[in-house]
Amino acid sequence: MATYLEFIQQNEERDGVRFSWNVWPSSRLEATRMVVPLACLLTPLKERLDLPPVQYEPVLCSRPTCKAILNPLCQVDYRAKLWACNFCFQRNQFPPAYTGISEVNQPAELMPQFSTIEYVIQRGPQSPLIFLYVVDTCLEEDDLQALKESLQMSLSLLPPDALVGLITFGRMVQVHELSCEGISKSYVFRGTKDLTAKQIQDMLGLTKPAMPMQQARPAQPKEHPFVSSRFLQPVHKIDMNLTDLLGELQRDPWPVTQGKRPLRSTGVALSIAVGLLEGTFPNTGARIMLFTGGPPTQGPGMVVGDELKVPIRSWHDIEKDNARLMKKATKHYEMLANRTAANGHCIDIYACALDQSGLLEMKCCANLTGGYMVMGDSFNTSLFKQTFQRIFSKDFNGDFRMAFGATLEVKTSRELKIAGAIGPCVSLNVKGPCVSENELGVGGTSQWKICGLDPTTTLGIYFEVVNQHNAPIPQGGRGAIQFVTQYQHSSTQRRIRVTTIARNWADAQSQLKHIEAAFDQEAAAVLMARLGVFRAESEEGPDVLRWLDRQLIRLCQKFGQYNKEDATSFRLSESFSLYPQFMFHLRRSPFLQVFNNSPDESSYYRHHFARQDLTQSLIMIQPILYSYSFHGPPEPVLLDSSSILADRILLMDTFFQIVIYLGETIAQWRKAGYQDMPEYENFKHLLQAPLDDAQDILQARFPMPRYIHTEHGGSQARFLLSKVNPSQTHNNLYAWGQESGAPILTDDVSLQVFMDHLKKLAVSSAS
């Protein structure tokens, strides 16, 4: 364990966990003075090539309030066949199957390298995966066609025994029955009326009438254990049928007069989808996939009226409290999201429209259930098509990279308590001794439900050190945390992944250096950012920024080295050096800045920020900028306006966008066609290099980023210009007119100014 950096990396690779602090302050008071809370980013299903699941069930601590799982940190008495729980110190008998264990014959869960281990539960019925397509038909012909093709294609990607269902909506909502021969049958609902789950089930005939049907076909009870078989059918049985059905899908036939938006009953469609699954497959992995091409315009969940002259709400309207439909719609979708989450289903939203489509109101559907949110301009773009295709990508085992209905349980040793979690989850409201009263994120519980997750889904989990200052922890004492994730694997197995970690305690007063050195500034930045974004959902933007600033200043005051009132003397240690810069970019990021973003975009960005892992999150906070030139191999350069040079090609990755920017000279060369001349083949290669690199990123990322190829002076260059640190602007004289870099026309402060102020404030004794 050479450096903390390696330690951190190793831990992340093994356990999918990154803590803000890797040595923990041993008392509550000290912990609060650390400013950045003790927290971690947990990627519960992190892909581990080297982690074959074990085919038996975990051994639980017998204390009813604990039920921690046997792990390498437990003390084991091999002779007595006893083990002591490292969380509650209960001594437990090994189960009979473990009679053969000894020091040399240990089960996997006791080996230190298996601090993360996955169990496969063999019990219980295995229910197939369920995919319920909810398709908007108020689309342009091209869009609809593209969407239909995508959906048809997706049928071939689904597991053959998965159940699929189809709901289409426009002015009405149609639930298509898939089992019938000859005549295609659908149940239609009015798009303006909210229905309870009970009503929906009654109307779909899922309650009583199903009985006679089953009686009519007594021969197949085993094949169709579920009454809902009419609407959800195994792919292999009805893929032809469904392909035809999709092929015959027509645009919503109701006339849309000039000056009107089509009537789109998204709210009711979702409600019916939720109700359908709720009644038929509760607590079974299911994905509701909503494809919509515009905002809901009628019924519950309506985001905007059908009058085109009334534009959809903007941030401006919201701030002015002028978005009269927003609250009601949000409430509707929140209600749906909570129901969906309670049933263990998840909702994906694929919104492709040039204007907003109501993601702001609908975001909770994806956010609370772990569903995906994809935003594009059109279904007829590769962005959507590839993103959608990527949903069904498979891992090295040939399993889908998705899991369902996960419950994440966190157990802590007694010096710690759980303050909350931020991520695509909902609270299960399980109180316990290890639940803190102070909430950060979704708190008040030690268990969360993550209805849909994939290998990159990452939660931020926040803790509170509760150990009192006057109860010192013995030297070498370690705090332990166990993460237990039960989920339905895409192979329909129930699995449990258990990660148990331990970190050293350190007395903050005597061993601050240790603690400082063990600071993970990347994790800390992301965790703080999550807190900030979480706050931003409910608080005013400026308040959040102010809070962030204060935290930053306090951190600098705590860990900076400086002389009072002397800004120039301010220094930060290496482990903190990047943190202020992250904060600077975070302040400018679309997660906290709504200027220039629609409410939908903000929701979209925040959604992804709240679920991606640390690396991706960091990219989102501070985009990566590569520079390509004749002077050498591509190199990462500062995200700064000074990096924008005429003879460079820049490749910026903001996670959501990949921007290739040709400097002024390069652009001119290209325009002159040098790349086509054999003698300038090197130029051609130069032009090609960033494209290839961009392709790599595009191939790997979900959702597929927007790909922008632009050049100096191009209108799309704004994507780059808005991200870089405006070190040169029209009003800072020293940069103006100089050769290097490009001035940015903005009033935003640059990083330099920001840092100057930060130093000043940090060293000031006033704050």
Add this chain to the structure above:
Amino acid sequence: MNVNQSAPPVPPFGQPQPVYPGYHQSSYGGQPGSTAPPTPYGAYNGPVPGYQQTPPPGVSRAPPSSGVPPTSTAQVPSGQGAYGQFGQGDIQNGPSSTVQMQRLPGSQPFGSAPLAPVVSQPTVLQPYGPPPTSAQVTAQMAGMQISGAVAPAPPPSGLGYGPPTSLASASGSFPNSGLYGSYPQGQAPPPSQAQGSSGAQPPQRSAPQQASSFTPPASGVPRMPSMTGPVLPGQSFVGPPVSQPNHVSSPPPQVLHPGTQMAGLPGQLPPMHSSQQPGYQLQQNGSFGPVRGPQPNYGSPYPGAPSFGSQPGPPQPLPPKRLDPDAIPSPIQVIEDDRNNRGSEPFVTGVRGQVPPLVTTNFLVKDQGNASPRYIRCTSYNIPCTSDMAKQAQVPLAAVIKPLARLPPEEASPYVVDHGESGPLRCNRCKAYMCPFMQFIEGGRRFQCCFCSCINDVPPQYFQHLDHTGKRVDAYDRPELSLGSYEFLATVDYCKNNKFPSPPAFIFMIDVSYNAIRSGLVRLLCEELKSLLDFLPREGGAEESAIRVGFVTYNKVLHFYNVKSSLAQPQMMVVSDVADMFVPLLDGFLVNVNESRAVITSLLDQIPEMFADTRETETVFAPVIQAGMEALKAAECAGKLFLFHTSLPIAEAPGKLKNRDDRKLINTDKEKTLFQPQTGAYQTLAKECVAQGCCVDLFLFPNQYVDVATLSVVPQLTGGSVYKYACFQVENDQERFMSDLRQDVQKVVGFDAVMRVRTSTGIRAIDFFGAFYMSNTTDVELAGLDGDKTVTVEFKHDDRLNEESGALLQCALLYTSCAGQRRLRIHNLALNCCTQLADLYRNCETDTLINYMAKFAYRGVLNSPVKTVRDTLITQCAQILACYRKNCASPSSAGQLILPECMKLLPVYLNCVLKSDVLQPGAEVTTDDRAYVRQLVTSMDVAETNVFFYPRLLPLTKSPIESTTEPPAVRASEERLSNGDIYLLENGLNLFIWVGASVQQGVVQSLFGVSSFSQITSGLSILPVLDNPLSKKVRGLIDSLRAQRSRYMKLIVVKQEDKLEMLFKHFLVEDKSLNGGASYVDFLCHMHKEIRQLLS
């Protein structure tokens, strides 16, 4: 008066007239003056009460005639003048009894008589002629008294015959008679005698004969007698006059009594006979009734009057014991008479206030300025000038309007007039449409509205010069200036939302619940629809129908079908949200049949399969209609829903019903609730439907109570039809259902219609009956209106009318044709106005009156106890007749029943109404049946109510097989059935074949294909197709009867003495019914009593 008017223009009249002359001449010579006859009648009546009258009638007629003759001659040419002359006639009567005379005048006005006379006179009537003139069936109901005390009656009758009183009066009259005598002297005597003899005798004879048969009704008989047979005859004859058309009926009599009478008559009236023997006989029949009655009376009274007595005498003795059914007015006779007299010549509508031939008569109509009676029939064609008169007479003033009536092929449908962009020309004030009655003035630059007298400018493009008579030169080029009925093309101003309508749509909504599937209905229907869709109504010469079709099936939920032509397979869309119904699709729901044929066929093939295993027994109803209506709304068109429904809608949904059938309520104050809808939801729904132009036709296939009263609300208010097939089974009911469905789908319908009836100043339409909705007091809104639907409109005075200008009606119907064209159909009708009640009574139409009264009563049961309704009807009828008796009939004894000729069938018909299932249900009649019939009658036209209340009974084996004509009907009474014959009975809804127990085996064999009576399956519904003349003939007859009716009549073969016979007997309406309905004879007696009470 009318006559006069009519006479000149109308040839028919001419005919009658000649007759008259003949008659009068022959008999009275003078009488020809139709007017004269009446008067004489009156006189007769007066004098006669008794027997003598009869003779007198003849005489009296003669007298009047004699008096009249001159006038008559003159009159004949100028009919109206004649009326005036009536006065004269009266005067003549006067001789008999001046006072009476005056009254008589009223009766005379019977001018109707004039009209009728024309016809009738020619007929035997003349002999009775006089009576005819009087048109009154003066059945001195000594019997009535008798009726009072049935048992005693006979004796009393004898005594009562108080007739003695009457006699006395008669005697009193005798003097008159003396006068008469004088009359006779003039002319009458001989004729009278002759007549008397002929008329009276035959009656008498018949009476006795019948009496024997009737003997039982001793009491009745007495009445009959009281009827003052003689008088009656005369009166009855009088009746004939009124019914002149009816007189036709007389012929039968001839047949019956004929020989003698005939002989007698011929002898006396050879000329007459020659000219009109048939009619004559008929009259006799008509008269017979009376005659017989009278005879008895005669008998009694006569005794006093030897002259008549001689003839009557013999009969008298017998009669007193009974009221001879043959002696009372016979519908059959009246119908026959009218057929014979008026069926041959076209009815030309040029003259104001003409009474058209009876609905049972086949006649052609020539539109010369008034709407054809096929479109409008009035209860009276001569309206009292004042409301006081109208109140006194109690004769409802009503018009039965069938705006889209189907016409026989010989008659052209109304011309379509296009007034261009400015739309039809209308009065600025009252908005009446241009019509032949509008008066152009100021050289044609302006016109005065004939309805409100407002003076309007003639728009320049419409200007035309007037000729010297003040008529526009182009009057005959423009339908709206020369015809009674025509159509305007409507402009966009007449369209909903100022948009020309789209072609209408038909939506078939099929119940696919367990019951419907099990009974085979769904399969049958789907199969049939495939071919039926080729016969959607189309307009004019259009190659294909513009109507689009849609399909819905339902049980507890609704299934809509997308049958867009581009689809390979139909798509089904289920709507379970029945609480808040909506239409799930737009494009592809309503399609052109030809374009989507493949998909539709596929759908219709699949529907029975899809639901073959259904276990769903619950159904919804209101949401289904709602869905159809919404579909039409979404498609922005009007249309019609065809609902095929099986059961009480008990599924949880709006319009859910519960079984509330409770027979205990019958005859209680709560009985009306059985007719009222259970919930107001359907009215609300109907209102929405009407607003959308959504007409609902309902086909019901109930196995048990379905609450027709509630389910039929929407069809009723939207101008739709209800068809009910209780216990539907494919084998038995397939043909009927298919036929009804075909007819219903194919019939031409006007959609989204509004009807407004405008009247000239003085009267006003105040009440409307029929299948429609009214949101205000003047506009009749009809979501759909087909050629069978009728609206009955009642008028009241709100001012004095003017005899000169008469009264005008204009019925304007704005509708969308089945091709989607917006049109206005205008019907105009001019009526006369009178200051004499007699004119009113002489121009009445009993069938129309019954139509009105039945509808009035059937609506009444919604709000009042049935008993009250019945009493009201009886009272009104009594008042009508009493008023006549008091004001128009010649004076006679109180014991004498005198009926206006035009209304002599009123009692029998009214009795039928009173006995109908709605007003007097039998034990076997279900609540649903009553509600069903109730709503059916509401939109029936006159012809339908006529046969519905008084079924036609046709002997099948009496006439030679070779004869191609329909066999002459017999009266609906069991006594008329001979057990050696087979009869066919129809009432427009049902068709029975009654087989007598001793029918020849050969006949049985050739008709039923079995060897004996006992082998005939009772309740058989189809006659075997056998290749022999009788079988062919009977089946041909059945087919032709069915073709006449808008609904397919299910055939039931009933054997004499069989259980099913009860069912059949229910339709023998002249008999006492099991439910307590009175027999005709009893009712007549009762009516007489009522009248006497009113008079005293």
